[in-house]
Amino acid sequence: MTESRALILIDIQKGFDDPVWGARNNPQAEANAARLLTHWRANDWPVFHVQHLSVTPGSPLNPTGGAIDFKPEVTPLAEEPVLTKNVNSAFIGTDLEDQLHKARITAVVICGLTTPHCVSTTTRMAANLGFQVTLPHDACAAFTGNANAGWRASDGPTAEEIHTAALDHLNGEFAHVCTTDEVMA
Template sequence: MTTTALLMIDVQRGLDDPYWGPRNNPDAESNIRALLDGWADAGQPIVLVRHDSVTEGSPLVPGKPGNAFKPELDGARPDLLFGKSVSSAFHGEVDLHAWLTRRGIDRLVLAGIQTNMCVETSARVAGSLGYDVRVALDATYTFDLEGPDGTVMTADELTRATATTLHGGGFVKVTTTAAALAELSPGRSPRG
């Protein structure tokens, strides 16, 4: 039976702050909850990652209310929970690659916030490390972003660009919450 870890990235209250600007995908939170429930029901491993910002004024600075997880993660019983201060979940307080390797986990499903930042970066690193990676795109969201020339790409445009880059570059399989849940194999979670 294949073990598939759910890597839930930066689903934090501070990402509801107007500081970030307009967002997309209002259904992301319900899809995030569906993934968590599906993984818990299947006994598959859940990893929660929290962004501990070192940027002054960020709502995600440790100790601020925005650093806490969003209500959609209430009741989640992760096999691993840790913080990071960079975009990649593989470069946080815990050596995620070593943790996964010790448990024989080579398949991951990623979801969370921001699609084109920490989710995409973590997916690329996971793909480069040889993991079989799925990104449940409808369980992510991001924000409009201004480029160096002053033009703004909308959150939807950035999400499409991320999906195209990840898919076209062969880094990962871009999927949906429903498809990720359909592929989920029930099994015992390698706790610890």
């Protein structure tokens, strides 16, 4: 692992504990993200925290009444950059790309919540912007979505199937999908 690689933690926030998101896979995602964060800090490598601030009233990630705080295991240190966004990509409406270029970062490790949404969108954009992307699948998670949405039969895909499909769409073209242990080796 070189110093030209940064860790980007996407939306690992308390609001994702709300049952509105539906069933979830990979309950170890936050613990694996925390392992990566500890590893990065121990090596004094660049870390970027991304926080979703929803503009949707009533969202568990809306600053008014939502649970926007980072989960305790990945709480940023004072000197670690925190970028806020209200769209899926961590590159839209933030200076993430500029900060990465200024730090001469050429490769990123992305993890967080949720795999088919903000993790996927940020991964795709990072690759399109020319960054080499590594995606530890066990440091990400997906949800089934709101079962009461009414548009999908109750026998729709599981959270694990959604997670796997999102990873399959990213692997090879946009990112190298692997495990947390492989990233840390």
